Amino acid sequence: MECKVLLLTFFIITSFNLSKAQMVPAMFLFGDSLVDVGNNNYLKLSIAKADLPYYGIDLPNQKANGRFTNGMNAADFLAEKLGLPTAPPYLFLVDESNENNNVSFLNGVNFASGGARIWGGKNHPLSQSIHLTQQLDYFSIVYKDLYKQLGSSGAKNHLSQSIFTFVIGSNDIFRYFESSDLQNKTTSLQYVDSMVLSIKAILKRLYGFAARKFVIAGIGSIGCCPARRRVTKNEECHEEINFWSDKYNKGLISMLQELKSVLKGINYSYFDTYKALFDLVQRPAAYGFVEVKAACCGLGTLNAEIFCLPIAEYCSNRSDYVFFDKVHPTEAAHRILVDRMFDGSLQYAFPMNVKQLIAI
Ligand SMILES: *[C@@H]1O[C@H](CO)[C@@H](O)[C@H](O)[C@H]1NC(C)=O
Numbered sequence: 001m002e003c004k005v006l007l008l009t010f011f012i013i014t015s016f017n018l019s020k021a022q023m024v025p026a027m028f029l030f031g032d033s034l035v036d037v038g039n040n041n042y043l044k045l046s047i048a049k050a051d052l053p054y055y056g057i058d059l060p061n062q063k064a065n066g067r068f069t070n071g072m073n074a075a076d077f078l079a080e081k082l083g084l085p086t087a088p089p090y091l092f093l094v095d096e097s098n099e100n101n102n103v104s105f106l107n108g109v110n111f112a113s114g115g116a117r118i119w120g121g122k123n124h125p126l127s128q129s130i131h132l133t134q135q136l137d138y139f140s141i142v143y144k145d146l147y148k149q150l151g152s153s154g155a156k157n158h159l160s161q162s163i164f165t166f167v168i169g170s171n172d173i174f175r176y177f178e179s180s181d182l183q184n185k186t187t188s189l190q191y192v193d194s195m196v197l198s199i200k201a202i203l204k205r206l207y208g209f210a211a212r213k214f215v216i217a218g219i220g221s222i223g224c225c226p227a228r229r230r231v232t233k234n235e236e237c238h239e240e241i242n243f244w245s246d247k248y249n250k251g252l253i254s255m256l257q258e259l260k261s262v263l264k265g266i267n268y269s270y271f272d273t274y275k276a277l278f279d280l281v282q283r284p285a286a287y288g289f290v291e292v293k294a295a296c297c298g299l300g301t302l303n304a305e306i307f308c309l310p311i312a313e314y315c316s317n318r319s320d321y322v323f324f325d326k327v328h329p330t331e332a333a334h335r336i337l338v339d340r341m342f343d344g345s346l347q348y349a350f351p352m353n354v355k356q357l358i359a360i
């Protein structure tokens with residue numbers, strides 16, 4: 001009994017020392033397939049998974065592991081910049097069949113899920129995802145655990161220095177333009193406004209859990225992905241989808257400015273994914289890319305008629321392509337986006353970049 005208490009105390013003291021030595025004790029990540037590192041593999045019926053070839057083809061073992069790209073994604077690169085291991089998927093950490101899982105939430109957790117929306121209700125089981133509200137519910141379980149491990153002030157201290165990253169929203173926009181029912185019920189403006197309001201409520205909830213440092217990525221110029229170009233004239237970017245993505249981003253930016261004055265002591269970095277991705281699309285050669293319209297892996301027009309599945313065809317040099325499949329960037333594109341996010345100029349990351357945010 002006494003021994004256990006001692007051990008526990010020892011553990012708490014060492015983890016305190018650890019978090020003091022590190023500039024960022026942990027990163028907690030919320031989002032969609034752009035930053036999913038394997039959560040969806042644990043959703044039993046869902047087919048929204050990257051668990052088959054040729055996903056992961058450029059990983060060391062060439063095996064699909066839940067990342068929706070050819071190699072590593074933004075979650076990995078951002079963790080690397082912060083000097084942290086990639087935060088493990090939440091559903092991996094709590095999976096009971098997983099014998100060697102020593103549940104530790106201390107260095108962060110990844111809640112991101114392919115297909116996730118800000119404004120998600122129930123999906124058909126086959127396209128099940130963990131939507132943002134559910135991701136927050138999972139975080140509240142993690143919070144209780146940290147509170148138990150570190151105590152009240154310990155947990156507060158830990159979390160207030162941690163980074164809370166959001167990469168989400170694209171699926172909300174895609175869904176709106178795919179659903180005539182939604183379009184009949186709400187105008188595009190009402191729709192993007194409710195997306196902003198939902199994410200605002202989520203940020204407030206996290207503030208209640210002691211989160212103080214946020215990294216919020218806007219939606220990319222997703223009208224330029226192969227899946228949307230395929231349905232436009234001359235394979236151009238889909239203007240309407242880009243327009244409403246940008247509109248949402250503008251709402252997000254002003255909401256964040258307002259929130260900063262309401263929630264005492266928060267700091268954030270907004271990342272202009274729209275501009276950063278558009279740069280690659282407009283001036284591919286400047287960034288070492290050759291192909292911006294077609295996906296590397298898929299079938300049909302622009303390789304955008306199916307996802308990257310075992311029956312698909314794929315390109316030999318993935319780093320020539322901005323898009324790996326019909327909606328997801330290649331590892332090469334992810335890497336460039338995270339470089340910008342981490343220490344890009346004010347044009348890309350404001351009011352500060354991630355490097356400046358972690359230095360506070
Ligand atoms: C799990 O944690 C316990 C206690 O911290 C440790 O003794 C054990 O070696 C760990 N197991 C693995 C597989 O990491």
Ligand SMILES: *[C@@H]1O[C@H](CO)[C@@H](O)[C@H](O)[C@H]1NC(C)=O
Pocket residue numbers: 180181184
């Ligand atoms: C939406 O409205 C259009 C035009 O009024 C109509 O043709 C369509 O059936 C409606 N869609 C749904 C799902 O109600």
Ligand SMILES: *[C@@H]1O[C@H](CO)[C@@H](O)[C@H](O)[C@H]1NC(C)=O
Pocket residue numbers: 264265266267352360
């Ligand atoms: C971070 O937020 C605090 C509290 O709102 C503010 O006083 C400080 O100036 C911010 N830091 C930077 C670098 O903007």
Ligand SMILES: *[C@@H]1O[C@H](CO)[C@@H](O)[C@H](O)[C@H]1NC(C)=O
Pocket residue numbers: 288289290317318319320
């Ligand atoms: C692959 O593409 C990159 C970027 O265009 C280029 O630097 C590299 O030489 C190519 N590699 C091969 C094997 O063609």
